[in-house]
Amino acid sequence: MRNKMLSEEEIRRLFESLSIREIIEPALDNWIAYESTGKTIINLKTGKIQGIRLNNNELLDMSYDSEHIELYKIEQEEDLFDIEDLLDSEEYEKFLDFKLEKEEDEYFDSYNPELFSEFCNIESIDEKERQLKILIENYEEYRFSNYQDFEHSIILKYYDEEDYTY
Numbered sequence: 001m002r003n004k005m006l007s008e009e010e011i012r013r014l015f016e017s018l019s020i021r022e023i024i025e026p027a028l029d030n031w032i033a034y035e036s037t038g039k040t041i042i043n044l045k046t047g048k049i050q051g052i053r054l055n056n057n058e059l060l061d062m063s064y065d066s067e068h069i070e071l072y073k074i075e076q077e078e079d080l081f082d083i084e085d086l087l088d089s090e091e092y093e094k095f096l097d098f099k100l101e102k103e104e105d106e107y108f109d110s111y112n113p114e115l116f117s118e119f120c121n122i123e124s125i126d127e128k129e130r131q132l133k134i135l136i137e138n139y140e141e142y143r144f145s146n147y148q149d150f151e152h153s154i155i156l157k158y159y160d161e162e163d164y165t166y
Contacts, residue, residue: 005044005067008155014047015154023072024135026051028128031074033113040072069154072139083116086130095119 006014023040030053031038037054044067056076074080084092098119102108109115120127 006047010047011042011044011069011155014042018049020136020139021132022049024139025132027072027074028131028135032076033079035076037076038074039070041068041070043068071154074135081131081134085134086116086127087125091123091125094123098122 026040026049027038028051029038030036030051032053035056039052039054040049041052042049049071054076083095087095095116099110099115102115103110117127119125
């Protein structure tokens, strides 16, 4: 087992080898809207990329954790996806019809997040893949428009910013 931390060069090589999906998917797997924050972190001793889940009111202050760096985070409060963005126009029309049928039930809750998941299961739509597609597009647009800035921001987390001259 490795006892020393990865070097800056090893971290840079690791970033270069990661796909955007490998950065985003662990956070998405651990995120639950309005319940849990999902994070993707890197272990600085092993180089392992992993996702963690922080439940409501649970704190994990990464600033005091010298063995991990946060790569990506989806806040629990984030309502990431508009259903219209996840479906094409034909699928969206089907979803509206599905929702109308469900509204006839006296126990119908229009805020039930499972409603969309149920529709996706019935229609054989891979909800997670659709979500990943949107997150990847957004990530490419905002984070990777200047990769060096992104990489630099992660490297700054590796060092105590006061001790790092750049």
